Amino acid sequence: MPVVTFDQVTVAVESDHSPAPKVLLDSVNLRLAERRVGVIGANGSGKSTLLRLVNGLVQPTAGTVAVDGDDTVRAVRKVRRSVGFVFTDPLSQLVMPTGREDVELSLRRSVRNGRERQAMAEAALHRLGLLPLADQSIYELSGGERQLMALAAVLAVEPAVLVLDEPSTLLDLRNRELLRHTLAGLEQQVIMSTHDLELALDMDRVLVVEDGTVAYDGAPADAVAFYRALCLDGMRHPAGPVRGPGTP
């Protein structure tokens, strides 16, 4: 299994609202060697930032991130060959008119032979039940269908590490189960952020990100319990308890 390491990683950006930089992640240390790593946490806590560091889409302001010892900044090309990244919004990823063309484009670098590439694309589309939609315009697909198509395009090249940023947001129950089943059958390492706590429970290890730090790191059930407590506590302050409509 690949090993992804974060060594004293801080990400800070210039802020329009304050002279001090805004800290998105603060001194994160991690060694991820499990097959299934989940990342959960509130909106804006830093999950996407953490994931984007793994393939060099975000660079650390301080510290280093490495995949099997390869620095994600200095060896970014090598890292990107082994790390596949699936975005939350499939339209920021799918660039070709149809899903089939997109999957074939993904394979272009690694598979020179055209027929072989077509066969591999066919297999990747088949795996996610997408063959009937393969030649339809991307813009005529539903959000969930596009999300699966983006996953097929990344899975086709069989990256050693698969990073998924909230992959189930647009999926219905059936397709969410298909995603779970697909992830369960993958050989490679998966690092996935999600708001779907049931999906998080399928992982081997779960990180809870809170305000730019890893507030909990451990077994999925414990991490989910920690996160629930954190959220419910958060609802009690600073604005007071959340009241439903009609609450006196």
Ligand SMILES: Nc1ncnc2c1ncn2[C@@H]1O[C@H](COP(=O)(O)OP(=O)(O)OP(=O)(O)O)[C@@H](O)[C@H]1O
């Ligand atoms: N380039 C940037 N410049 C300024 N602020 C940023 C930038 N990227 C992210 N942020 C801020 O950093 C924080 C963490 O963002 P991030 O996208 O990592 O959160 P998240 O946990 O993935 O949230 P969500 O669950 O809503 O997707 C947010 O407050 C966000 O507004």
